[in-house]
Amino acid sequence: MDGESMTQVTDHGGGVRSIRVPIPDNPLGYTLVYVLDTDRGPVLVDTGWDDPESWETLANGLAGCGTSASEIHGVVITHHHPDHHGLSGKVREASGAWVAMHEADASIVRRTRGTRPERWFTYMTDKLTAAGAPEEHVAPMRTAQPRNLPGLSPALPDREIVPGELLDLAGRRLRAIWTPGHTPGHVCLHLEEDHPAQLPGKGRLFSGDHLLPEITPHIGLYEDPDDATVMDPLGDYLASLERIGRLAPAEVLPAHQHAFTDAPSRVRELLTHHESRLTDLLSLLTTPLTPWQLAERMEWNRPWAQIPYGSRNIAVSEAEAHLRRLVKLGRAEAVTGSDPVTYVAA
Numbered sequence: 001m002d003g004e005s006m007t008q009v010t011d012h013g014g015g016v017r018s019i020r021v022p023i024p025d026n027p028l029g030y031t032l033v034y035v036l037d038t039d040r041g042p043v044l045v046d047t048g049w050d051d052p053e054s055w056e057t058l059a060n061g062l063a064g065c066g067t068s069a070s071e072i073h074g075v076v077i078t079h080h081h082p083d084h085h086g087l088s089g090k091v092r093e094a095s096g097a098w099v100a101m102h103e104a105d106a107s108i109v110r111r112t113r114g115t116r117p118e119r120w121f122t123y124m125t126d127k128l129t130a131a132g133a134p135e136e137h138v139a140p141m142r143t144a145q146p147r148n149l150p151g152l153s154p155a156l157p158d159r160e161i162v163p164g165e166l167l168d169l170a171g172r173r174l175r176a177i178w179t180p181g182h183t184p185g186h187v188c189l190h191l192e193e194d195h196p197a198q199l200p201g202k203g204r205l206f207s208g209d210h211l212l213p214e215i216t217p218h219i220g221l222y223e224d225p226d227d228a229t230v231m232d233p234l235g236d237y238l239a240s241l242e243r244i245g246r247l248a249p250a251e252v253l254p255a256h257q258h259a260f261t262d263a264p265s266r267v268r269e270l271l272t273h274h275e276s277r278l279t280d281l282l283s284l285l286t287t288p289l290t291p292w293q294l295a296e297r298m299e300w301n302r303p304w305a306q307i308p309y310g311s312r313n314i315a316v317s318e319a320e321a322h323l324r325r326l327v328k329l330g331r332a333e334a335v336t337g338s339d340p341v342t343y344v345a346a
Contacts, residue, residue, distance in 0.1 A: 078208030132290025181237025
């Protein structure tokens with residue numbers, strides 16, 4: 001193994017390794033792709049971003065693990081986002097591996113592949129206008145030219161991950177736990193085996209983006225141009241968090257940052273964070289605000305004026321997810337007749 005491969009690969013013991021696969025131009029830095037040994041060959045948990053450097057890093061990391069992309073038996077995807085699912089197609093081309101995903105996210109993959117980019121721009125323009133975005137923000141989308149962006153044609157999964165069931169992995173016990181919130185079909189994967197270092201707790205958990213040691217994952221609206229169902233992603237996420245807290249795994253193997261222990265403590269921190277955030281938003285909603293106006297006033301990791309264009313769209317989606325939760329709890333309500341719609345504390 002060369003020096004660079006050594007720095008990208010971590011051996012977690014018990015036939016589990018991780019490879020740090022870079023995400024280009026992203027502050028997260030990398031996705032941790034896990035290599036799980038099975039009796040039928042290595043299985044990957046997530047694959048990383050579809051980019052030449054990322055593919056090269058994954059290939060070098062697999063070589064450092066004593067295998068190669070051509071030997072991969074299967075790919076288990078925690079959720080459909082391109083930093084997790086991006087290289088799945090290339091891995092399958094190289095090896096013939098199966099690719100498994102929860103049906104709710106598989107349907108997003110099918111829709112993404114079948115939706116023309118122009119339809120997405122129209123949809124996002126309408127959504128942002130309804131959220132109260134100013135015309136100078138919306139205008140670029142009206143004339144946007146579709147580009148060949150990663151994630152516009154993700155690989156179609158050929159196996160379904162069924163919540164509560166063991167995956168078909170020879171010699172391993174890996175159980176799927178449905179944890180919607182970050183995406184509607186996000187899954188965590190519970191390795192129901194003794195911890196190799198005998199840490200106290202119940203096995204190990206591949207947590208995807210659901211539970212990260214130092215970051216709060218983005219919780220926004222589930223975007224579907226053809227479905228007007230009013231979902232509650234933040235409510236989904238909080239319920240999913242509590243489910244993982246009760247599981248109490250010995251160790252968490254997340255898709256970003258680093259492995260960690262004491263999942264219940266981290267779950268409590270995140271539950272407290274979101275309750276605090278909801279309380280803060282109520283104090284802002286003493287006067288009626290649109291979702292855009294609320295996002296402008298929320299606390300982010302930098303002042304609103306410094307938040308880039310694309311990140312503002314994500315911020316507004318997160319503001320709307322919190323508003324949905326407050327409305328569902330009866331703590332806020334839409335102002336009748338307002339256009340764009342404003343919300344006020346109930």
